Amino acid sequence: MSITRTEEDTFLRGVLESLESGLVVVDGLGTIVFANDAAGELVGRSPERLSDRPLDELFADEDGNVMRRVREAARSDGGLLDGTFTVHLADAEGRRFPTQIEVGTTDHDGEQHYTLSLTEPPRQAGSRALDQTGGVLRGVFKESNDGLLVIDPTADRVADCNGRACALLGCERESLLSRRPAELLPHDPESLLEFAETGRRVTGELNCCTDRDERPTVEITLSLFSVGGHRHVLVHLRDVTEHREREARLRRRSEAMDAASDGIAILDENREFVYVNQAHAEIYGCESSSDLVGESWEILYGAEEARRFRWDVLPTVREEGEWRGEATGRRTDGSTFPQEVSISRLDDGGYVCVVRDVSEPRRRTRGLEVLNRASHDLSQARTAEAVAETAVETAENLLETDVACVRLFDRDSNSFELAAMTDDASKLVESRSAFDLKSTLAGRSYRTGEPVFDRPNPDDPFVETPKWGSLHVPLSEYGILTVLIGSDETLSAGDQRLVEALAETVTADLERAERERELRESERTVREQRNRLSSLNRVNELVQDLIRELIEAPTREELEQGVCERLADTDRYKGAWLAETDVNGDWRVLKASAGLSEGYRTLVEQLPLEQVDDGVVARTAETGEFGVTSNYRTDGAPGAATVAEPTRVDSTAAVPLSYDDRLYGVLVLKADDPDAFGPDIRPGLEVLGDTIGFAIHAVESRRLLLSDEVVELEFEVTDERCLAVDVSEELGCYAAIEQAVLTREGNHLCYLRVDGVDAETAAAVTAEATAVADCRVVDEYEDGCLLEVRKTESGAEAMMDVGATITRATAEDGVGTLVVEAPPDADIREVIDGYTARNPESSLVAKRETDRGVQTTAAVRERLDEQLTEKQESALTAAYYAGYYDWPRGSTAEELAESLDVASATLHQHLRTAERKLLAAVLED
Known part of the structure; x- marks a missing residue:
């Protein structure tokens, strides 16, 4: 249409x-x-x-x-x-x-x-x-x-x-x-x-x-x-495509607001909530966002904060369109918390409010500040114990907790040792002996190398301590940091991270403290070794100087006094004195001394030896072993006063003076330094003691040899351990020890004369005697023989230990006579006890003081002139001056025989005979 x-x-x-x-x-x-x-x-x-x-x-x-x-x-x-x-x-x-x-x-x-x-x-x-x-x-x-x-x-x-x-x-x-x-x-x-x-x-x-x-x-x-x-x-x-996309964007934004972690709320012009996301509700302690819709914003703040918003904040929002700042919110349970707030004005008169709870960030910031301060404090700690103390204090401030501790692992005992803990932790352990601050969980954390968190559970009837939770953080191989949490306390993931960060710092400082400890020990060891080496060098120099002086000492008294004075003059020792036994076997103190105060000398003279210097001198006298004491005191014996010297005696050493198992005395050294007689110095002092002992022995031996007057002790011996007694009893004969010589191996080489028995029988019986290692026939004559006997022990050794010598040892039919010579001032009781201890079946039968005749060179020469023939004397004199006895020889036997115009065999016969007569003149009585 x-x-x-x-x-x-x-x-x-x-x-x-x-x-x-x-x-x-x-x-x-x-x-x-x-x-x-x-x-x-x-x-x-x-x-x-x-x-x-x-x-x-x-x-x-x-x-x-x-x-x-x-x-x-x-x-x-x-x-x-x-x-x-x-x-x-x-x-x-x-x-x-x-x-x-x-x-x-x-x-x-x-x-x-x-x-x-x-x-x-x-x-x-x-x-x-x-x-x-x-x-x-x-x-x-x-x-x-x-x-x-x-x-x-x-x-x-x-x-x-x-x-x-x-x-x-x-x-x-x-x-x-x-x-x-x-x-x-x-x-x-x-x-x-x-x-x-x-x-x-x-x-x-x-x-x-x-x-x-x-x-x-x-x-x-x-x-x-x-x-x-x-x-x-x-x-x-x-076309509503763009409109729908815009709606979709708005929907997504709404969903994003619902899912946001920050609290987001929309208020109308009356400042009542028309929209609240879940995060906003939870920030204030509400279970659902609907709990706030239709409510006024003022219920979420205290009176003062609400007044500030009404008079300061909201006018700013209306004028400038937005405001951003900090505030203090109030939860539904009445607790408050810090928050960051952003408020924007809407065109319809409403508001958009964004809230963020900053209590955790602030706590984290505060925790980081605490950790920063702790890092500085921990770096100043020099020992593991100091690090542990700082760690506990930091944990206490970091978590605002009352119960915390640090356990350090002891490798020697393979167990934890409480190195540091808070006062409340200490009270908790003391009040509840069975409570071990959760050591089982601490061990688990140490083994696994991971933190262990045990939440408190008051409703669990099967937990040993249900009201306590705990956090255990390993400190590498050094130990565990433990924090206990009460049932009314919380420990967030952020708190755990802070504790773990603290543990890492503590571990690093424990490692540093361990390295520094090892370095200090190394430096101290090097310093001590250097000091000991220096001291040892000075002691060695002192020993060397003393050895030279000891060799030159003419008498024992001068030797002992010189040693004391020489030691007291050094900067290492402030005094020295010497103790030895008297003729009755009793210990005599202050035999020689130098550098001692009068008070100390008086005290030593009055106190028994057992009470002097904490008994260290008496112990050395009894055991013959080196002794040291670091503090001087008395045993409080009646009449004895406690030492109160102006200069305190810090260290005392008792050095045995011995030679060949004989103790001649005790050298006592005094020093201000407690370490003056350390392990490194001791060997040098022991060498010094042995050297002094040897020097005393040498002086006494020299005095015995050179003395004109001697004390002669005669013993009757029936002990079978005496070689002459044993052989004479077995063979029913006469036996005499002509001479005895000490060998390099420490054996005794004796020359035994046996009369009335043939050599073979005498050697056979002698070989079976006590302590005989070997026997051989040296010479045979018409009615007897001379045997060389090697013995592992001898009475002569015992006599030498006490400064005496055996001059005669004979026996007939099992009864022997032993004559011993000793210096006039020798300890006769010590000589008698020394021999009878060796041969119990012996008794002293006579003691005589005699003058020992002096054999002069002229007398020896006169005696030789009487015994040597003209040819023997000519051969001996020519051999001496021709260098026949030099090494290497100046002349051979053939050259010497040619010079004398005799046969070589004749020369040897003359020399052997002359040499025997010469030695007999010197060695025989």
């Missing part, structure tokens, strides 16, 4: 009036020439009142010259949509609300008009008659930003369409007009006819079935209008 010009105007007017979006047409000067009912509803005025009014009157003053923005939008290159922008529309009551304007242009009779599509605000009913010309309406229909289709349901065809509809559906106009409505819309013809009959307005969405690959989301609105009594359906198509 055809449509006339008049019908066309009516048709287009109906189309534009049926649009749901506001449509305004303005001319080039900005005057409104057309507005549909929807536009009138937006501003609260009828379309008629809008006609011929300036466009800018519809908008708020803050938007400025809207018509200028319309022209700029129209000039932009936007394809079908020439331009879009948002302004604030002002209704008849002065209320403002944002409105999106889509600008299009159309020409009518050579004059440019602008079509404005107003969207987003709610629609209001209203109508007005179109008073514009048909050409303007046709331009509006053609240039509308929404797609428009006119469907004739009776003819089941598309009666008309505009360019926007073609663009949305992806069809050319001719193709679109040739299609049936069912091919384009999700409604069959029956539905369209039903809609045409009822006249209901239908709104929905569909994905257009375009000829292109794109499938935009289109909002479709069906409305019914009549032209010339014939019903048509107006299909209003609006």
Whole structure:
């Protein structure tokens, strides 16, 4: 069916009036020439009142010259949509609300008009008659930003369409007009006819079935209008793809707000919550966000903080649009916490509030500050114990806990030792002896090398200490850091990390302290070794000097006094004295001394030897072993006073003076240095003691040899250990020891004369005697023999130990006579005891003081002259002066015989005979 010009105007007017979006047409000067009912509803005025009014009157003053923005939008290159922008529309009551304007242009009779599509605000009913010309309406229909289709349901065809509809559906106009409505819309013809009959307005969405690959989301609105009594359906198509994407973005933002870790809330203009995410509710201790919706924000703050918000914060937000700062929130249980708050103003008078609980970050920051200070303090600790003390103090401050300890592993005992603990931990251990601060869990952490966290569980009846939880962190191989947590306390993951960081620092400082300890010990060892070496060198030098002086000492008294004075003169010792036994065998103190104070000398003279210098001198006298004491004291004997010298005696050494198992005395040294007689010095002092003992022995031996007066002791001996007694008893004969010599191996070589027995029998019996190692016949004569006997022990050795010598040892039929010579001042009791201890079956029968005759050189020569023949004396004299006895020899026997004009054999005979007579003159009595 055809449509006339008049019908066309009516048709287009109906189309534009049926649009749901506001449509305004303005001319080039900005005057409104057309507005549909929807536009009138937006501003609260009828379309008629809008006609011929300036466009800018519809908008708020803050938007400025809207018509200028319309022209700029129209000039932009936007394809079908020439331009879009948002302004604030002002209704008849002065209320403002944002409105999106889509600008299009159309020409009518050579004059440019602008079509404005107003969207987003709610629609209001209203109508007005179109008073514009048909050409303007046709331009509006053609240039509308929404797609428009006119469907004739009776003819089941598309009666008309505009360019926007073609663009949305992806069809050319001719193709679109040739299609049936069912091919384009999700409604069959029956539905369209039903809609045409009822006249209901239908709104929905569909994905257009375009000829292109794109499938935009289109909002479709069906409305019914009549032209010339014939019903048509107006299909209003609006591309809402961007709108839906924006809604999706808003939905995602809403979901993000719900999932955010920060608390987010929206308040209305009355400052009541209209939206709260779960994080915001949990920050304040609420189980659900619904617990806060409809409540005032002031319930989340104390009175002072709420007052600050009302008078300071909210006015700033209203003036500047936002505020950011710190506040103190209050949880539902009444506890407070620090928070960071960001508040922004909304256009509708409400607020968006973002809250972050900063108690944990602040606690972490405080923890880092504590760790930083602890790192400095730990670096100053010099021992493992000091490191442990600092670690416990830091743990106490770090977690604000009362019970903490550090256990260090003792490798020697293979166990933990409590190196440091807090006062409350100490009280807990003392009050509950069975409570060991969770040592079992500490051991597990040490073995695995991993932290062990035991949460408190007051409801567990099987746990030994249910009210206490604990955290144990290993300190490498050095030990464990333990922190106990009460049932009313919490330990967050951040707290655990702080404790683990502390443990790492403590471990490093324990390792450093161990290295420093080893270094100090090494330095001390080197220093001690250097000092000991220096001391040892000085002692060795002293010993060498003393040895030279000892060799030159003429008497024992001068030797002993010289030793004391020499030692007291050194810077190492402040005094020296010597103790020895008297003739009765009792110990005599201060035999010689030097450098001693009068008080100390008096004390030594008055006290028994067992009480002198803590008994160290008596012990050495008894055992013959080197002794040291570091502190002088007395045993509190009656009449004895405690030593109180102005200069304290710090160290005393008792050095035995011995030679060949005989103790001649004890040398006592005094020193201020407690380490003056350390292990490294002791060997040198022992050598000194042995040297002095040897020197004393040498002096006494020399005195015995050179003394004109001697004490002669005669013993009757029946002991079988005496060689002469044993042999004479076995053979029933006479036996005498002619001479005895000490061998290099320490054996005694004796020359035994046996009379009245043949040599073979005498040698056989002698070989079986006590302590005999070997026996051989040296000489045989008519009624006896001379035997060389090697013995492993001898009474002569015992006599030499006490400074005496055996001059005669004979026996007949098992009864012997032994004569011993000793110096006049010798300890006779010691000599007697020395021999009887060796031969118990002996007794002293006589003691005589005699003068020993001196054998001069002249007497010896006279005796030789009487015994040597002229030829023997000539041979001996020539051999001596010809160097025959030198080494190497100056003359051989052959050369000497030739010089004397005798045979070699004759020379040897003369020399052997002369040599024997010479030795006999010297060695025999």
